[in-house]
Amino acid sequence: MSxxxxxxxxxxxxxxxxxxxxxxxxxxxxxxxxxxxxEIPVLTxxxxxxxxxxxxxxxVVQEGDVLAIVE
Amino acid sequence: xxxAPNEAAAAVSRAGAGKAKVDxxxxxxxxxxxLEAFFDAGSVELISPEDDSGMLAAVGTVGGxxxxxxxxxxxxxxxxxxxxxxxxxxDAYERALADETPIVGLWHSGxxxxxxxxxxxxxxxxIFAIQTRASGVIPQISIVLGAAAGGAAYGPALTDLVILxxxxxxxxTGPDVVRSVTGEAVDALRLGGPEPHGRRSGVVHYIAxxxxxxxxxxxxxxxxxxxxxxxxxxxVTDVDLERSFPExxxxxxxxxxxxxxxxxxxAETVEVHAKWAPNMxxxxxxxxxxxxxxxxxxxxxxGGCLDSPSAEKAARFVRMCDAFGVxxxxxxxxxxxLPGVGQEWDGVVRRGAKLLHAFAExxxxxxxxxxxxxxxxxxxxxxxxxxxxxxxFAWPDAHVAVMGSVAAIRILHRRRLAEVAxxxxxxxxxxxAAEHDRLSGGLPRAVEIxxxxxxxxxxxxxxxxxxxxxxxxxxxxxxxxxxL
Numbered sequence: 001m002s003x004x005x006x007x008x009x010x011x012x013x014x015x016x017x018x019x020x021x022x023x024x025x026x027x028x029x030x031x032x033x034x035x036x037x038x039e040i041p042v043l044t045x046x047x048x049x050x051x052x053x054x055x056x057x058x059x060v061v062q063e064g065d066v067l068a069i070v071e
Numbered sequence: 072x073x074x075a076p077n078e079a080a081a082a083v084s085r086a087g088a089g090k091a092k093v094d095x096x097x098x099x100x101x102x103x104x105x106l107e108a109f110f111d112a113g114s115v116e117l118i119s120p121e122d123d124s125g126m127l128a129a130v131g132t133v134g135g136x137x138x139x140x141x142x143x144x145x146x147x148x149x150x151x152x153x154x155x156x157x158x159x160x161x162d163a164y165e166r167a168l169a170d171e172t173p174i175v176g177l178w179h180s181g182x183x184x185x186x187x188x189x190x191x192x193x194x195x196x197x198i199f200a201i202q203t204r205a206s207g208v209i210p211q212i213s214i215v216l217g218a219a220a221g222g223a224a225y226g227p228a229l230t231d232l233v234i235l236x237x238x239x240x241x242x243x244t245g246p247d248v249v250r251s252v253t254g255e256a257v258d259a260l261r262l263g264g265p266e267p268h269g270r271r272s273g274v275v276h277y278i279a280x281x282x283x284x285x286x287x288x289x290x291x292x293x294x295x296x297x298x299x300x301x302x303x304x305x306x307v308t309d310v311d312l313e314r315s316f317p318e319x320x321x322x323x324x325x326x327x328x329x330x331x332x333x334x335x336x337x338a339e340t341v342e343v344h345a346k347w348a349p350n351m352x353x354x355x356x357x358x359x360x361x362x363x364x365x366x367x368x369x370x371x372x373x374g375g376c377l378d379s380p381s382a383e384k385a386a387r388f389v390r391m392c393d394a395f396g397v398x399x400x401x402x403x404x405x406x407x408x409l410p411g412v413g414q415e416w417d418g419v420v421r422r423g424a425k426l427l428h429a430f431a432e433x434x435x436x437x438x439x440x441x442x443x444x445x446x447x448x449x450x451x452x453x454x455x456x457x458x459x460x461x462x463x464f465a466w467p468d469a470h471v472a473v474m475g476s477v478a479a480i481r482i483l484h485r486r487r488l489a490e491v492a493x494x495x496x497x498x499x500x501x502x503x504a505a506e507h508d509r510l511s512g513g514l515p516r517a518v519e520i521x522x523x524x525x526x527x528x529x530x531x532x533x534x535x536x537x538x539x540x541x542x543x544x545x546x547x548x549x550x551x552x553x554x555l
Contacts, residue, residue: 036374040323
């Protein structure tokens with residue numbers, strides 16, 4: 001089962017914490033977003049292997065945009 | 072979350088059709104067995120006959136607290152509710168109102184009994200009427216153990232707190248009707264199971280991981296609301312509440328460990344609506360032995376912004392606590408309201424107003440602690456002095472302002488900043504922001520004009536909050552708890 005990790009809100013991508021092939025546990029930080037004057041870490045709710053990172057540093061993401069996929 | 076959707080859904084629809092070859096004497100869905108599992112061993116006293124009405128009611132104790140309860144009989148017509156069964160529920164409510172006990176419903180019912188026609192609809196409506204009469208008078212808790220459809224969906228929905236067991240499903244119209252009318256193919260799990268009601272609809276306050284967990288959590292809620300205890304200020308020990316905060320003020324964090332530090336260690340606690348509107352946390356627990364309700368922004372989700380669902384969630388929680396005399400502790404770290412077209416069209420103005428109303432009308436002791444920042448309209452909504460907070464505390468580094476100072480000077484000095492060379496903008500902004508902080512006054516000004524009562528240290532916050540609650544008049548709101 002693949003798990004898509006999406007942004008909850010409009011934000012700037014100011015950090016990407018994983019690369020394709022990384023093994024992640026539940027609660028691992030996937031990316032760091034900046035929005036509403038806050039730096040907001042995005043964590044995975046599922047463990048697995050990162051099979052795709054869909055954003056780059058500096059991207060602006062919209063609510064619901066997928067940041068990475070963990071399988 | 073992973074499920075085996077089709078199997079579970081099929082099991083639910085089969086239950087309604089009278090699954091063959093289950094021995095009624097040992098059927099785990101029998102209401103008597105479920106009531107015995109809910110109450111303390113040996114304490115159950117039936118207050119309705121064990122017949123084929125489809126409902127069974129009892130009184131007993133749950134962890135020593137007296138509770139009235141009723142349960143659907145899912146072994147007869149899928150728990151369908153007829154005139155006699157509804158009478159059992161109404162009588163149980165009358166008993167609970169007279170005895171002033173919480174009332175708990177164990178629901179597993181496809182709704183009104185078809186053969187009894189409109190008579191059964193009338194009877195179900197009488198349950199709704201007495202539930203509304205009892206609203207805010209005695210705590211009402213619903214534990215949905217199987218399918219709860221149609222009238223059996225609105226029964227739980229009218230109560231204060233709704234618990235959903237893994238096999239529980241709540242919907243007005245089931246998958247077959249949805250498919251025939253709209254053509255949407257959906258199973259019972261995806262239509263009304265733990266995932267949609269836990270995250271999307273807000274119908275359910277607590278998603279249980281087993282039937283036993285559902286029943287046990289119902290007991291915890293009964294004790295927290297009906298056996299609130301006395302606040303013993305001397306017993307409140309201090310911990311550094313800031314210990315789970317990150318160093319950087321800009322960095323988001325999960326507020327749950329802060330609430331765990333705030334509440335009594337080892338005492339019973341339950342978070343309500345944990346997965347729905349997670350940018351606001353609402354949790355019942357104890358401080359100094361006394362039940363309190365915590366309302367906290369959670370910066371980890373949506374930066375802790377207020378939005379439509381979180382305002383509605385907190386408003387309902389605040390009104391429930393006020394109706395039952397539970398003091399409130401409000402932990403504030405809020406950047407503002409979430410901007411967006413979707414928010415406005417979702418009615419953030421109408422739904423956000425509920426939170427203003429809920430706090431402003433509350434008469435229980437309600438104490439606010441600003442940990443990091445509180446800005447703009449969200450500042451007002453989070454139990455500010457203007458809405459009648461019992462006390463407003465702030466930590467020494469907290470920001471209390473209309474907006475962050477950089478954002479403020481970008482508006483106030485727009486023209487001047489437009490003339491600054493691009494590589495100097497950051498430095499000029501920083502200088503202007505510092506000047507703005509001096510002029511607008513920030514926290515010292517907030518203290519001076521009395522909107523913050525006292526600046527306190529994180530390491531003395533537990534005892535300060537407990538003391539503020541203990542010193543306030545212990546009152547209880549005189550209103551019902553409409554399911555906002």
